Amino acid sequence: MTLRRVLVLGSTGSIGTQTLEVLGAHPDRFEVVGLAAGRDVDTLVAQADGLGVRHVALGDRGAAKELASARPDLEVLDGPEGVVALASLEAELCVNGVTGAIGLEPTLAALGAGTPVALANKESLIVGGDLVVAAADRAGGRDTTLLPVDSEHSALLQCLRGGRRDEVRRLVLTASGGPFRGRTRADLGEVTREQALAHPTWAMGPMITINSATLMNKGLELIEAHLLFDQPWEALDVVVHPQSVVHSLVEFADGSSLAQLSPPDMRLPIQLALAWPDRLPHAFTACDWTRAQELTFEPVDRSTFRALDLAEAAGRRRGTFPAVLNAANEVAVEAFLAGRTSFLDIAEVAEATLEAWDATDPDVPTVLEDVLAADRWARSDATGRIDGRGRR
Ligand code: MG
Numbered sequence: 001m002t003l004r005r006v007l008v009l010g011s012t013g014s015i016g017t018q019t020l021e022v023l024g025a026h027p028d029r030f031e032v033v034g035l036a037a038g039r040d041v042d043t044l045v046a047q048a049d050g051l052g053v054r055h056v057a058l059g060d061r062g063a064a065k066e067l068a069s070a071r072p073d074l075e076v077l078d079g080p081e082g083v084v085a086l087a088s089l090e091a092e093l094c095v096n097g098v099t100g101a102i103g104l105e106p107t108l109a110a111l112g113a114g115t116p117v118a119l120a121n122k123e124s125l126i127v128g129g130d131l132v133v134a135a136a137d138r139a140g141g142r143d144t145t146l147l148p149v150d151s152e153h154s155a156l157l158q159c160l161r162g163g164r165r166d167e168v169r170r171l172v173l174t175a176s177g178g179p180f181r182g183r184t185r186a187d188l189g190e191v192t193r194e195q196a197l198a199h200p201t202w203a204m205g206p207m208i209t210i211n212s213a214t215l216m217n218k219g220l221e222l223i224e225a226h227l228l229f230d231q232p233w234e235a236l237d238v239v240v241h242p243q244s245v246v247h248s249l250v251e252f253a254d255g256s257s258l259a260q261l262s263p264p265d266m267r268l269p270i271q272l273a274l275a276w277p278d279r280l281p282h283a284f285t286a287c288d289w290t291r292a293q294e295l296t297f298e299p300v301d302r303s304t305f306r307a308l309d310l311a312e313a314a315g316r317r318r319g320t321f322p323a324v325l326n327a328a329n330e331v332a333v334e335a336f337l338a339g340r341t342s343f344l345d346i347a348e349v350a351e352a353t354l355e356a357w358d359a360t361d362p363d364v365p366t367v368l369e370d371v372l373a374a375d376r377w378a379r380s381d382a383t384g385r386i387d388g389r390g391r392r
Helices: 014-024 041-051 061-070 079-087 101-112 122-138 151-160 193-197 206-214 216-228 267-275 307-317 321-337 343-356 368-391
Strands: 004-009 030-037 055-058 075-078 093-096 117-119 146-148 168-175 236-240 246-252 257-261
Touching (some): 004 014, 004 079, 061 079, 093 267, 101 122, 101 368, 122 321, 146 267, 151 216, 151 257, 168 216, 193 206, 193 321, 216 307, 216 321, 307 343, 321 343, 321 368
Parallel strands (some): 004 030, 055 075
Antiparallel strands (some): 168 246
């Protein structure tokens, strides 16, 4: 069997390190040929040396220059363009584990080079939705060139193998409900950074953990599901499932629902995306069906967790609206993490910025410069709102 050559972007982050762990379990199937990180030089070098990788990229220019002079044996690409160039190298798969809107251009570069993308970078689809879907369809079809690493979308992909697309009635995404499940709006006014960061089931980076607490993460995942699986908004739903064992469900036209179950561990969706359409005979974790356990489901409280409706509204309007929502939300989350704004302000800032966005004609196809400009505008608008609130 020939080795599947893999590029890993964001290799020093949470998804990146778990991806390398999965790849390391299958040296007979995969070869890592390029690694990209932001600024964590020491970890990147240790990874490159351990795997015998020569092509690396660092988004931080200063860090890249240092590394290039210290290690002339490595091909060091520098800056955001360097990460994009690394994504365009010849490979059979590009894993995009970058955090934030900066992950969009590498996704487009990989697809442009005809390389399928294992996508953990949500923002690629949120910010660049139409662009990414069009690039994936040009690269051979989104079903085979955009492989979700998100647990929910991986679950949906698996369940969708249980029937034809024209037999699907609904995609139901599960949400853990985060640390504030069952709370009312009044309860959430004074919650702290530490409370919001204490996710009950998943260990993740700070941005996505806060997005799970506000349910913005689930809202963004609805937009992703809409684009990845080409389903209308009416066919997308969310149900709260606190145990995070059922990762999502597909309901078919005859009333049958198929669900995917596994312990909350990202190595499974990562491994599946790496080997898709194969399953590899290596279980990092599995459900223990000899043990008594309860799986529960409850409706989502959309009036307390308003981020869900906001994301749906932005997703329905398409174009640059999801990019604006995402950018405003990122700014507000960073401000919350820095103690500069309250938990409830996150959704309020995102909503106000979304309402203030004066979009271009929605019938004109979006180009990359439009979404980048929308992203910049929204960051500046949201920053102004937060500063204004601080002075109140
Ligand atoms: Mg998820």
